[in-house]
Amino acid sequence: MFGGNVPIGAGLSSSAALEGGVLFGLAELNNWKISPMKMAQIAQKAENEFVGVQCGIMDQFASLNGKEAHALKLDCRTLEYEKVPFRDPDFKIVLCDTGVRRELAGSEYNIRREQCEKGVTIIQKTHPDVVKLRDVTLEMLENHREEMDPVVFDRCEFVIEENNRVLAACKDLEDDDIDAFGEKMYGSHHGLQHKYEVSCKELDILVDIARDVDGVIGARMMGGGFGGCTINLVRTDSVESFKKKVSEEYSGQTGIDVVIYETTISDGTRIIKKVK
Numbered sequence: 001m002f003g004g005n006v007p008i009g010a011g012l013s014s015s016a017a018l019e020g021g022v023l024f025g026l027a028e029l030n031n032w033k034i035s036p037m038k039m040a041q042i043a044q045k046a047e048n049e050f051v052g053v054q055c056g057i058m059d060q061f062a063s064l065n066g067k068e069a070h071a072l073k074l075d076c077r078t079l080e081y082e083k084v085p086f087r088d089p090d091f092k093i094v095l096c097d098t099g100v101r102r103e104l105a106g107s108e109y110n111i112r113r114e115q116c117e118k119g120v121t122i123i124q125k126t127h128p129d130v131v132k133l134r135d136v137t138l139e140m141l142e143n144h145r146e147e148m149d150p151v152v153f154d155r156c157e158f159v160i161e162e163n164n165r166v167l168a169a170c171k172d173l174e175d176d177d178i179d180a181f182g183e184k185m186y187g188s189h190h191g192l193q194h195k196y197e198v199s200c201k202e203l204d205i206l207v208d209i210a211r212d213v214d215g216v217i218g219a220r221m222m223g224g225g226f227g228g229c230t231i232n233l234v235r236t237d238s239v240e241s242f243k244k245k246v247s248e249e250y251s252g253q254t255g256i257d258v259v260i261y262e263t264t265i266s267d268g269t270r271i272i273k274k275v276k
Contacts, residue, residue, distance in 0.1 A: 066266065
């Protein structure tokens, strides 16, 4: 039997949590010696080969390897990772569920991946050392703009910019510059909305509402897009006013009642209680 309270199809990686939980449980019951890193690879393979979504490994890896009060800075090529401190009682992570389910996310993800691979193929003609899009600089991409479909260019530009943003955001956390980190959350959403085009009207409305609330440091969509949730970094003393304003304005603009979750960063998949 399994159960849970992670909303399904809301961009909160409920499938990754299930995959990790099942693997972890089977390993515990059968005394299999499988590391959390290997479990993440098996879970990704299930998504790629059984579900048919050509996803990366981030969700599964984070679910299995999460560390309380830390963000994970993950290199998806090598699976090397660092734990970046994210413990500040002055801030809360608040999730807002649009109520829109992301039926398009899986198929559209595969399309985005194909578009990025097209861009890489063009660049490889003059840069044979390029293996993946992460090896491409913005300057290299710009030099090949005329050879690419504008949509392919936008997709590639977003991914490169987002990689750069993640590295800079980790530095912000290390420097305890939470305001700069929040601005990068907004920048990320802007790219997802306009360049990667995986947002939707309801997600954009929630981010716009959040931006106008005092005490909100940053906001962006999360998950595969086309619905699901936004993630918001809110000052602790502003959480209640944030929830009230979001509930009122989102319902007024969409006719949908928003569901709001206050969350904490906890350890990853683990045994909570053994039943004999």
